[in-house]
Amino acid sequence: MAQSPGSSASFPDALPGSSGPPPRSLRRAVTSFVLWDGGMSAFSSVILTFVFATYVASGVASADAVGEEAVKAAQDHGSRVLTTWQSIGAVAVALLAPLLGNLADRGGARNALLRIFTLATVVTIALMPTVRMDSDYLVWGAILIALAVVFSELAGVFVNSVLPEISTPGHRGRVSGTAWAVGYWGSIVCLAVVLLGFVMPGTGLLGITGDDGWNYRAITIFVALWILVGTLPLMLWAPRHPARVPAESAEKWNPWQGYRDVILRVVRAFRQEPVMLQYLVASAIYRDGLGAVFSIAGVLAANAYGFSTVEVIIFGIVANLVAGCGVFVGGRLDDRFGPRPVIIGGCLAIVVLGLVVLFFSSTAVFWAAGLTICLFVGPVQSASRNLLTRLSQPGRETENFGLYATTGRALGFLGTGAFSLVVWISSDTRTGILGIVLVLALGLLAFAPIKLGAAGRPAA
Numbered sequence: 001m002a003q004s005p006g007s008s009a010s011f012p013d014a015l016p017g018s019s020g021p022p023p024r025s026l027r028r029a030v031t032s033f034v035l036w037d038g039g040m041s042a043f044s045s046v047i048l049t050f051v052f053a054t055y056v057a058s059g060v061a062s063a064d065a066v067g068e069e070a071v072k073a074a075q076d077h078g079s080r081v082l083t084t085w086q087s088i089g090a091v092a093v094a095l096l097a098p099l100l101g102n103l104a105d106r107g108g109a110r111n112a113l114l115r116i117f118t119l120a121t122v123v124t125i126a127l128m129p130t131v132r133m134d135s136d137y138l139v140w141g142a143i144l145i146a147l148a149v150v151f152s153e154l155a156g157v158f159v160n161s162v163l164p165e166i167s168t169p170g171h172r173g174r175v176s177g178t179a180w181a182v183g184y185w186g187s188i189v190c191l192a193v194v195l196l197g198f199v200m201p202g203t204g205l206l207g208i209t210g211d212d213g214w215n216y217r218a219i220t221i222f223v224a225l226w227i228l229v230g231t232l233p234l235m236l237w238a239p240r241h242p243a244r245v246p247a248e249s250a251e252k253w254n255p256w257q258g259y260r261d262v263i264l265r266v267v268r269a270f271r272q273e274p275v276m277l278q279y280l281v282a283s284a285i286y287r288d289g290l291g292a293v294f295s296i297a298g299v300l301a302a303n304a305y306g307f308s309t310v311e312v313i314i315f316g317i318v319a320n321l322v323a324g325c326g327v328f329v330g331g332r333l334d335d336r337f338g339p340r341p342v343i344i345g346g347c348l349a350i351v352v353l354g355l356v357v358l359f360f361s362s363t364a365v366f367w368a369a370g371l372t373i374c375l376f377v378g379p380v381q382s383a384s385r386n387l388l389t390r391l392s393q394p395g396r397e398t399e400n401f402g403l404y405a406t407t408g409r410a411l412g413f414l415g416t417g418a419f420s421l422v423v424w425i426s427s428d429t430r431t432g433i434l435g436i437v438l439v440l441a442l443g444l445l446a447f448a449p450i451k452l453g454a455a456g457r458p459a460a
Contacts, residue, residue, distance in 0.1 A: 025237075029166045030175055032233035036159055037179040038186035039230015040121070042223045043152050045187035045320065046194055047125060047145065049294070050313055052223075055216040056131060056141035057082045064135045074135065082142045089146035093153045094409040101157055101402025102261050108243030110158050110398050115235045117155035122228045124148040128220035133213035157405050161398035164389040165239045169459030170335060172389065173342075177331015177382045184324030184378065188317050190226055194219050195313060241398075266403070276391045276400070278450045283384050284407035285414060286347055286443025290377050292415025292436045293350070294319075297370065304430035305363050315370075323374040330379025339383035339390070340456030346380035347444040349373075354437040361430060390455040414439045 047053060061078025065071045104110035124147045131141035167175045198204040198215045208215045270277065301307040301315055334342050353376075356369045392400045418435030426432075 026166060028233075028237055029162075029239055032237045033159070033162055033166055033175065034179045034182050036118075036231045036234040037183035039227045040118075040152060040155070041183035041186040042190040042226045042230075043121065043125065043148060045316070046190055046219065046223050047128075047148065050191065050316055051194060051199075051219055052128060052216065053082060053145055055213060056138065056145065059133055059213060059216070060131060060141055061135060061138050063133045078138055081138055082145065085139075085142040085146040086149060089150045090409045090412055092150050094406045096150075096154060097157050097405035097409075098399065098402035100154060101161075101399040104158060104161070104241065104398040105396055106243065106261070108241055110161060110241035111238045114155060114158035114162075114238060117151045117158070118227075118231045118235055121148055121151040121155060122224050122231075124151060125220050125227065126224040129217040131213075131217065153405060157401045158398060159234065160385055160388075160401045160404075161241075162234070162238055163385065164392070164397055165241070169390060172459075173334025173339065173383065173386050174331045176386045177327045177329075177334060177379065180331070180378045180382045181324040181328035184320045184327065186230065187320045188324070190223070191313065191317050191320075193222065197222070200310070242395075273391075273393075275450060275452060275455075276388075279387065279391060279447070279452070280403055280407045281411075282443055282446035282450060283388075283404070284411040284443075285446055286343075286440055287381070287384060287408055288411055288413075288415040289347075289436050289440035289443055290350075290380060290415075291412075292419060292439070293373060293377055296416065296419055296432065296436070300429060300433065301366070304428075305366055315367075319371060319374045322371045323378045326375035327378025327382050330376075331382055333379065334383045334386055336458060338457040338459075339387040340452055342383040343380050343387070344444065344448060346376040346383070347440050347447075349376045350380075351437050351440050351444070354433050354440070358431065358433050358437070387452070387455060391452070 057078035058075050061081070062071045062074035065074040100113055104113050124144055128141070128144050131137045131144065163172060163176060196204065197206045198208060198219050204215060206218075208218050210216075266277070297316070297319065301312050307315065330342060330346070350373050353369045353373045357366055357373075360369075388400060388404055389397060415436055418439050419432040420435070422435040423429055423432040
């Protein structure tokens with residue numbers, strides 16, 4: 001039975017199958033894992049969602065435009081440039097994630113790759129102040145954002161594979177859920193600092209002027225430092241990841257050999273691990289729907305309900321607070337009932353609540369149903385990560401998380417694409433929620449029949 005969060009049994013004395021590290025080292029590793037999510041969350045919330053990407057696509061793109069029509073055309077162009085480079089980045093992640101996962105598991109290079117790509121994310125964000133308020137810098141800004149997306153997602157592949165090494169099946173949901181929760185709560189703190197220190201009131205409490213966009217450009221320095229501080233403990237104390245193939249018996253690794261291994265791995269999985277492959281496809285569908293929930297929330301609030309920029313950011317802060325509480329509790333439900341009911345129940349709840357938003361157009365309903373949706377997004381994401389660790393053969397976790405990232409990117413157009421298609425057909429932004437609901441329902445239908453066995457049930 002799951003222990004209470006504050007009990008001494010929150011962390012095992014040793015990991016199964018080995019004498020394990022001493023409790024202090026294990027607690028340090030778990031804390032480092034949780035802090036990594038809290039640090040890296042600043043990238044998605046501040047750089048991608050609310051602040052810097054908007055500065056690039058809107059402010060930088062239209063800096064030299066004169067007149068309302070010219071400004072709108074320039075901003076539309078900025079959005080296209082930004083999404084084009086992010087699409088290129090998505091292809092890079094899809095190609096590199098399984099290859100580097102293979103290298104990490106085969107040669108024991110997981111921790112080195114974790115450090116390399118985490119630091120690459122920090123360095124890329126630290127370069128963002130070079131993006132001046134000048135339309136000539138639009139492409140440079142879009143490239144930096146796309147590179148940061150690639151580096152952060154590849155770092156996430158290696159971080160996810162740490163989870164089974166610092167937890168037992170009986171408390172893995174708690175560790176995963178707590179990390180997700182700290183990520184959401186970290187976003188809140190970071191957004192609050194950004195709003196008060198750099199944006200409101202006027203130029204912010206730090207007094208950085210808006211000349212040449214400096215108040216927005218300076219935000220990225222703060223974010224780079226935030227990520228570095230949050231991720232440094234795991235870079236220092238990640239548990240050792242042994243090589244699957246002993247160095248003395250291994251042929252020298254190269255990309256062609258790596259892709260060959262990945263292809264052979266997938267072919268073998270068709271025969272030996274069909275459940276895992278079914279899960280990778282089904283989860284890619286509903287995970288993309290979940291991602292779209294947060295990525296379009298600001299657009300929906302502004303365009304369909306008339307929220308101002310400040311109101312959108314306040315909604316984002318409250319949404320992250322609610323999501324953090326939801327996933328914190330959801331991780332414990334994962335341990336108690338297993339990941340399968342958490343995923344099915346969460347997706348079903350989001351589908352129902354999405355239909356409520358669709359059929360009732362009042363702002364009050366959007367606030368109530370939208371925030372309730374946030375309660376379920378995190379638990380499904382956290383339980384999905386836990387489930388893959390339980391479906392993975394020992395020593396292949398990083399490679400499988402590489403495939404997890406690849407399938408997610410391969411189907412990464414579904415949620416936002418369905419939203420855009422419904423909006424185009426209906427000429428109504430609010431009805432676009434139907435597209436996301438349909439993607440989540442499709443993912444749920446694909447996931448529900450999968451025979452997960454013990455992996456989907458509570459651990460003994």
